[in-house]
Amino acid sequence: MVAMIRRAWLLLGLEAAVCFGSPALFTSEFAFPPEKIHNHSSSIVEMPGGGLFLCWYHGSGERKADDVKVQASRFEPGSRTWEPRFTLADTPNFPDTNPALLVDSHRRLWLLWPLIVANEWHTAVMKYRIYSDYQKPGPPRMEFADTLFFIPRNFESKARTVLGGMLPAASPTDREWIQMEIGKAGDKYFSRMGWMTRVHPLELASGRILVPLYSDGYNFSIVAITDDGGLTWASSEPIVGAGNVQPSLIRRKDGTIAAYMRDNGPEPKRVMESESKDEGVTWSPVVDTQIPNPGAGLEVIRLRDGLWCLVNNDTERGRHSLAVWLSEDEGATWKWKRHLELATGRKESFSYPSLIQAADGTLHVSYSHSTAQGQTIKHAHFNEEWVKEGDR
Secondary structure (H helix, E strand, C coil): HHHHHHHHHCCCCEEEECCCCCCCCEEEEEECCCCCCCEEEEEEEEEECEEEEEEEEEEEECCCCCCEEEEEEEECCCCCCCCEEEEEEEECCCCCCCEEEEEEECEEEEEEEEEEEEEEEEEEEEEEEEECCCCCCCCCCCEEEEEEECCCHHHHHHHHHHHHEEEEEEECHHHHHHHHHHHHCHHHHHHHEEEECCCCECCCCCEEEEEEEEEECEEEEEEEEEEECCCCCCCCCEEEECCCEEEEHHHCCCCCCEEEECCCCCCCEEEEEEEEECCCCCCCCCEEEECCCCCCCCCCEEECCCCCCEEEECCCCCEEEEEEEECCCCCCCEEEEEEECCCCCCCCCCEEEEEEEEECEEEEEEEEECCCCCCEEEEEECCHHHHHHHCC
C-alpha cells in the first residue's frame, strides 16, 4: 500500500514520507513541470505568516544567453502547488543569474543577483533590490534598488601573500594557475568586478548584513558588508585559497563566523572552510574539511536547537547525490545524514541547494533538478527526525 501511494505521488512530481507511528516529516514537489530550458540556482525564504518565496534563473543557457532572467513563485500555507511564476528581474539583452534572497529583521525582502555584462562570469556586476510589499500575487513592489559596489579590503596584499605561500608545494599545473592569479591581484578593475552571490546573506544581531560572494575570475571568495541596511557597502579581506568559492556563512556559539565553501581546486575534493573572529572582516587560512564536494554549491545553517544542518553533493565527482547532514558539535563531526536525491547514473543532476529553517522548526530546501525529462526547481520540506532516520 505504501509503495502504491509513493508511486502515485511520483507521477505528479511529488513525494511524501508515509511514516505510520513516526514523527518524521517529508514532502517534496516541483515548483513547475520540467522543461527543456535552463532553470538553475534557486533561493528560498519564508515570508512573515509562513508562506514561501522562491526564485531562480531561467533562460536558454547561463552567461552565454542574453535571455536569462530571474523568475519567482510563492507557496502559501495550506496550498499543494506553487503559484504561477513571474519575472522578478530581467535586464534586457543581458543575463541575470545566481539570485540570493534574504528576509531581514525589519521583514524586508532582499533580492541580490549578478548581472553578466559581457557573457563571462568575471564581468559580473552585483545588483540588489529591497521590497516591503512582497506577499501579494505577482511581482512585488520595489522599495529600493542599487548596484552593489565596494573596494575590496587589502585585496592585493592578502592575495599575493597567501598565493605566494602556496607556490613551493604546488604542482607544475597548479603553479601556473597560482602565478596567473598573483598577476591579476594588482588589477584594480578586475578585483572590483566579477563578484557573485550564490547563497543567503547572514544578518548578525548587530544589524550588520554579510553578503557572501565569490569570483570565477580569481576562484576565491569575499564578503560584502553593510551596517546601514544597504545604503553603503564595505568588504572583507579576500578569503584566498585553492579554488574556494560560493561561501555559506554560519555563526558559532562563541561568535566566530565560519565560511563553508565549494571546492573548485585540486584534489582531494572537499568542502573548504575559513573563519572570521571580527564579524566577517578578516578570515583565517582556508582548510579542507572531511566533507566531500565535487565542485558544487552547498549551504549550511544553524538551527534554533543548536544543531548545524548542511545540504551538499556528498561525492567527489558528479551531482547525482544530494544529502542533508546534521551536526551536534558545530561541524566537528556530522552524526546524521540522509539523501534528498540518490541516482544510480550520473546523467541526472541535483545541485545548488538553498536551505532555511521555518518558524515552525521544520526545514525547507530548494534545488536544481535536471533529468532526461528536463530542468526544474524542486522543493523539499522535512524535519530533523526525518534526517535522523537515515536512508531507507
